[in-house]
Amino acid sequence: MERLNGLGTSPGVAIGRAVLMPRSAGGGVRVRVSDATVPAELERLRQAVERTREQLKAIKGRVERAAGEGHGYLFDAQMLMLDDPMLVHRAGELVRAEHLNAEWALHRAGEDLAALLGSASDVYLRERGGDVSDVVSRLKSNLHQTDWAPALTALADAAEGQVILVTDELRASVAAQMDWSRIAGFVSERGSRTQHTAILARSMRVPAVVGLQAATQQVAPGAMLVVDGTTGDVVVDPSEATLVDARARQQRHAAAERSLGELRALPAETQDGITVRLLANIERPDEVARAREYGAEGIGLYRSEFLLAGVPAEEPTEDTQYDVYRALVEQMAPEPVTIRSFDAVEHAGGRLDAVRGLRATRSAPAGLDRMRTQLRALCRAAVHGRLRLMFPQVGGVEELREARGLLEEARSDVREGGVNVPSVPVGVMIEVPSAALTADLLAAEADFLSVGTNDLVHYTLAVDRADVRASELYEPLHPAVLRMLRAIQTAAAGAARPLSICGEMASDPAMLPLLVGLGITELSMTPAAIPLAKQVLRKLVAAEARALADAVLRCGTVREIEGLLAEHARQHPAGTVKG
Ligand code: PEP
Ligand code: MG
Numbered sequence: 001m002e003r004l005n006g007l008g009t010s011p012g013v014a015i016g017r018a019v020l021m022p023r024s025a026g027g028g029v030r031v032r033v034s035d036a037t038v039p040a041e042l043e044r045l046r047q048a049v050e051r052t053r054e055q056l057k058a059i060k061g062r063v064e065r066a067a068g069e070g071h072g073y074l075f076d077a078q079m080l081m082l083d084d085p086m087l088v089h090r091a092g093e094l095v096r097a098e099h100l101n102a103e104w105a106l107h108r109a110g111e112d113l114a115a116l117l118g119s120a121s122d123v124y125l126r127e128r129g130g131d132v133s134d135v136v137s138r139l140k141s142n143l144h145q146t147d148w149a150p151a152l153t154a155l156a157d158a159a160e161g162q163v164i165l166v167t168d169e170l171r172a173s174v175a176a177q178m179d180w181s182r183i184a185g186f187v188s189e190r191g192s193r194t195q196h197t198a199i200l201a202r203s204m205r206v207p208a209v210v211g212l213q214a215a216t217q218q219v220a221p222g223a224m225l226v227v228d229g230t231t232g233d234v235v236v237d238p239s240e241a242t243l244v245d246a247r248a249r250q251q252r253h254a255a256a257e258r259s260l261g262e263l264r265a266l267p268a269e270t271q272d273g274i275t276v277r278l279l280a281n282i283e284r285p286d287e288v289a290r291a292r293e294y295g296a297e298g299i300g301l302y303r304s305e306f307l308l309a310g311v312p313a314e315e316p317t318e319d320t321q322y323d324v325y326r327a328l329v330e331q332m333a334p335e336p337v338t339i340r341s342f343d344a345v346e347h348a349g350g351r352l353d354a355v356r357g358l359r360a361t362r363s364a365p366a367g368l369d370r371m372r373t374q375l376r377a378l379c380r381a382a383v384h385g386r387l388r389l390m391f392p393q394v395g396g397v398e399e400l401r402e403a404r405g406l407l408e409e410a411r412s413d414v415r416e417g418g419v420n421v422p423s424v425p426v427g428v429m430i431e432v433p434s435a436a437l438t439a440d441l442l443a444a445e446a447d448f449l450s451v452g453t454n455d456l457v458h459y460t461l462a463v464d465r466a467d468v469r470a471s472e473l474y475e476p477l478h479p480a481v482l483r484m485l486r487a488i489q490t491a492a493a494g495a496a497r498p499l500s501i502c503g504e505m506a507s508d509p510a511m512l513p514l515l516v517g518l519g520i521t522e523l524s525m526t527p528a529a530i531p532l533a534k535q536v537l538r539k540l541v542a543a544e545a546r547a548l549a550d551a552v553l554r555c556g557t558v559r560e561i562e563g564l565l566a567e568h569a570r571q572h573p574a575g576t577v578k579g
Pocket of ligand 2: 431452454
């Protein structure tokens with residue numbers, strides 16, 4: 001038994017067997033296949049080889065027709081590799097002898113063969129190393145490795161039971177395509193609380209621990225794991241006593257959630273009568289049901305860019321988007337649905353685009369076309385319910401006007417098609433300092449404001465939100481951030497515009513007294529966080545929270561601020577859901 005510790009980013013306890021998916025293997029998944037599954041795994045490999053051979057033959061034919069006989073010889077070399085005993089044959093041996101899944105067996109055989117060729121004295125042989133990696137990636141894609149959902153489903157079946165996904169890094173664009181219902185827990189070497197993959201795990205209620213250095217080396221495929229997303233503990237090969245304790249904690253967590261569920265029908269109202277609206281953040285349309293289940297009074301943020309994950313550039317089409325947006329507003333009726341126009345998704349390495357959101361759209365003609373298509377789909381869907389539109393990463397008034405101009409164009413296009421588009425409230429996300437500092441000007445021209453604290457903290461403090469190594473510096477309680485929140489609230493109130501917070505700060509129960517004290521009365525959070533937020537708010541006295549916020553704003557350091565919040569929490573214990 002071995003105990004590892006990382007950063008818990010999605011609460012709850014999961015027990016299951018490890019499926020390894022390191023990115024270093026080109027997205028390959030590593031899993032131990034059972035005795036019974038070995039023949040099926042070998043058959044999958046055989047079929048992938050046949051598909052690869054057909055494709056290579058077809059490509060060779062095309063090249064020769066275009067460039068003349070003899071130019072397709074390169075593909076002969078690749079076809080010969082399919083019969084090389086060191087590649088496919090050896091991969092088959094690895095499946096049989098070591099119970100590796102076909103993808104991983106190919107990865108291992110391919111690496112060994114490339115290393116052997118790389119050390120050859122013959123230049124021709126050395127150059128064949130590139131062909132090996134070409135052939136291996138083609139074989140892997142023919143094993144449906146690029147199609148994550150079925151691949152993981154198959155692997156979950158192969159792993160016989162609950163699956164804990166262990167990865168060095170899982171990009172949000174891949175995470176968006178996975179079938180999370182097959183995954184009981186998530187462990188990652190990199191990531192952070194505000195990285196989109198962690199946000200998604202919370203939405204899917206899958207316990208998650210990130211920042212577990214070398215997890216993909218330390219955990220063997222098929223190993224039994226206990227993942228505690230509340231404490232950040234991961235136990236490898238747990239003893240019977242640890243398993244018994246983990247199951248008991250699972251039950252306690254479920255019981256605490258059930259008792260919070262009883263608050264569902266009650267308003268989120270403070271002791272002195274201030275009502276706070278609690279809305280849901282969602283990444284996938286199918287989360288609407290969960291948002292309703294937890295008592296959300298609307299969708300405060302739908303991260304629409306998740307629709308772009310894994311689809312070709314020309315998709316999703318206007319009609320597909322219209323169907324999605326229409327279903328969202330219809331399912332959430334009569335409550336509002338706030339759809340954010342496409343934002344950039346995190347890139348490899350957890351880094352964010354240097355230029356994001358509207359600015360990225362403006363600088364790329366393809367981005368502009370995509371935005372026009374989206375706005376038309378939104379205008380059409382607005383007919384069917386309470387749709388609100390919000391633009392991400394707005395830098396200032398100029399960008400807001402430009403975005404509004406595009407919306408007007410889309411509206412007239414759709415009207416010309418005979419659809420009577422209702423007026424759509426337009427909101428601005430305040431998530432870069434330039435917007436925070438011009439919030440009064442933006443409030444004058446927008447219908448509502450919503451603060452994206454995840455990015456606002458990132459850009460204000462110059463700390464990468466997606467990098468676990470910087471997590472101690474990533475500090476939402478920094479006085480600079482809190483001063484911005486106060487200024488934004490003053491600006492919104494001055495222009496009589498609704499203001500909400502939709503960054504992860506709103507999901508953190510410890511932050512709620514401060515946010516209410518700052519005068520914020522609309523919060524959008526991951527659906528499962530709503531019941532606890534309600535419990536905290538119903539015990540709060542808003543007048544005291546205002547005094548707390550005033551005191552906090554006089555503090556110079558994060559530590560002093562934390563001290564004040566801790567003192568307030570001691571005096572007003574509200575209870576938490578423990579894992
Ligand atoms: C934010 O930045 O706080 C936000 C809500 O947007 P995202 O997390 O999707 O960047
Ligand atoms: Mg953001």
